[in-house]
Amino acid sequence: MTERAERRRRTERRILDAARQLFADLGFERTTIRAVAKAAEVDPALVMQYFGSKQDLFSAAVTVAPAPMAQGDADDLVERLLGSLGLKMGELPQSSLAMMRSMLTHPEAAASARAVLSRQIHQVGESIPGGDARLRAALMTTIMLGVTVGHQLLELDELREASQADIARILRPALRAIAHPQAE
Amino acid sequence: MTERAERRRRTERRILDAARQLFADLGFERTTIRAVAKAAEVDPALVMQYFGSKQDLFSAAVTVAPAPMAQGDADDLVERLLGSLGLKMGELPQSSLAMMRSMLTHPEAAASARAVLSRQIHQVGESIPGGDARLRAALMTTIMLGVTVGHQLLELDELREASQADIARILRPALRAIAHPQAE
């Protein structure tokens, strides 16, 4: 009865955790169903049984709830962006890392990344003034993307050695310069 | 005699061009030797014959001469970075795109990307003052990386629709804010 379902849920969870870890570390292509199964201590065919295909497993693993990102003025916005960076530096959810890891080489991860970024660009654009708010928002978003990629995925020493506070301190005036059109 | 060598060089060139194109579009994993051979109109095994392995073909395809990046003060530096962005927007060499496309998922591309970025960080760091020049240089470099990735690889609409001049205009004060420590 529920015991069966319970057991199944735990197994599914183990598979998903293993998949997230491997997808985040290796990307979609280099992650094999067999490796996921081994890490989760199940039979490879069981993974297929539960999730249907490698693609579906990936979709389940990278599903990420978009951050709420409440309203505020331009400076609040900058602080929120810097804060999300801090979050990213610490224990950014494995699912986000998995999505980012594959966003340049896997079509679905790319689509997912575009959706998340477009959403953020839209939200950021609403908080800053000026006719070119969308472009400014896009640049602020891609700046955060670049720093995150450099730090989390490429693991550049210069960023790894720095504290989150130092990074925020240096990035803050740059983001503000973009958020305030008159500052040109 | 030379005719043979000539013919061979042309064939090798065709293979390399096809490989660059496919690696840039699809990344390392999704690019198949067979597809490269078909695009270059040769037999798949010939690709192996010439280049040894898919890995070696990739190495040959992504080899990129690092830009000279002459000396100058901090503002000159900002302009050079913005200019290289312009170059990237236009016809950034396929080899660079191929390298960037796979830098998150292929170990050798990652190593190559780290080498290129480290080099640029070092050079940028020499042109700006302050004790945290290295961190500032790293952030400027990753900012350019993020914008390039967003534009060239993720093809975000907001960046695609903008002119290079508009992007440079908005990015300029942000980069200057990072290049000038006193501006905090």
Added chain:
DNA sequence: GTCTATACCGTGATAGAC
């Protein structure tokens, strides 16, 4: 010395056995 045909191994996927 160039090029082609073929075979082997690992991976995703399917069907069916226990």
Added chain:
DNA sequence: GTCTATCACGGTATAGAC
């Protein structure tokens, strides 16, 4: 409800054709 057998495809090595 699990696992085994099998297939198709891609990277790779080898042998041999021209």
